[in-house]
Amino acid sequence: MKTCAACNVQFNDGVQCGGCKQHLDFGCANISEAGWRRLGANRMAQWKCPTCRMSSPAVPAPEPASLETILSEIRDMKRQLLSLPTLVDDIRVIKDELAELKITCEGTSGRLDEFDTRLAEVELKASELGKLQETVNCLQADLARSKYELATYEQRSRLNNVEIKGVPVRKDENLFSIIEAIGQKVNYTCPKSQVNYISRVPIFNSNEKLIIVSFLNRYVKEDFIAAARAVKDLSTSHIGFQGSSQRIYVNDHLSIEYKKLLSKVKIMAKEKYYEFVWVKHGKIHILKNTNSKVVIIRKESDLNKIV
Incomplete structure (x- = not known):
């Protein structure tokens, strides 16, 4: 509790003069509570009661400026x-x-x-x-x-076909006789009854012509190729051709696309040190070595398997 310096009445909340440091209630201080709150801390500290304001020395009036001062300013x-x-x-x-x-x-x-x-x-x-x-x-x-x-x-469509390369073309040749001669050399008898058709097919950009044999039975075709491949030195001299001898190759009859794919496989296999590349049942097989697994190449994207 505080005592008002003006009316000696005790109060809980009021103001304090920044000059005489005395406490006053809001009525004696001539200020409302809201007005006092709005002053803020700095202005509250500088606030003076009516008595202190009346006792403050008057500010002397400024002396009138001289003519010289006015001219100087002008x-x-x-x-x-x-x-x-x-x-x-x-x-x-x-x-x-x-x-x-x-x-x-x-x-x-x-x-x-x-x-x-x-x-x-x-x-x-x-x-x-x-x-x-x-x-x-x-x-x-x-x-x-x-x-x-x-x-x-x-x-x-070529699964029953065999492609024979290296047999020279002779006038009035009998292709069945050539197949029989090859069969005798490789120890595999192939009767005409197992042959669907036989014909010569030209090779692109070459004067040589292949012999294409289409068998009625796929197993006969596979056995015929296996027997021919077992004879490593099969040549034209073995089937009655005179003069210089040349090698005869008996393989699966591949389409143009598969032949292109086979060429790419052989190149990559050589680069990656694969030991075996062969065709069986119309599919291209590769094997890196005897301890690895066989890889089958069916399309060009399968070349990624050659690692």
């Missing part, structure tokens, strides 16, 4: 005004530059709007190109699948 003002025309010119130049800048900004704004429009068009075209690329990718995948299926079908 001269200072004139000196300051000397630079006014230059300042006005500078302001005018700045104003002109601001006007030019405004025109430039307006033109730039127009170009930016144009760029935004063109950018939106480019983004739209890019979106359309993205969709078109997806379509192209799907078509390419379909084409690759169709090419693989076609190549597989062409090779499947």
Whole structure:
């Protein structure tokens, strides 16, 4: 509890004079509680009671300025005004530059709007190109699948065929007699009843012609190739040809696509030090060594298996 210095009444909340440091209630201090709260800490510390305000010394009135002082101030003002025309010119130049800048900004704004429009068009075209690329990718995948299926079908149609290379063409030749002679040399009898057809087929960019034999039974064809491959030195001299002897090769009849694939497999197998490459049942087989597993190559993407 505090005692008011003016009315000697005790109170809980009031003010304190910053001059005499005495406490007053809000009524004797001539200030409301809300007004006191709004003063803030600094102004509360400087607040003075009515008694202290009345006892404060009066501020002496200023003496009238002399004529010399007034003239001196006028001269200072004139000196300051000397630079006014230059300042006005500078302001005018700045104003002109601001006007030019405004025109430039307006033109730039127009170009930016144009760029935004063109950018939106480019983004739209890019979106359309993205969709078109997806379509192209799907078509390419379909084409690759169709090419693989076609190549597989062409090779499947040759599963009963044997390709014989190295037998020279003779006038009035009997191809059945040549097959019989080869059968005698490799110890495999092949009756005509097992042959569907036999014919000569030209080799691309060569005067040589292959002999293609189509068997009715695939197992007969496989046995015939196995017997021929067992004879490592099979040549034209073994089947009645006179003159210089040349090697005869008996293999599966591969399509053009499979022959290209076989060439790529042989090149990669050599680079990766694979020991064996062969064709069986119309499929390309490779083996790195006797301790590794056989890898079958059916399409070009399978070349990734050669590691």
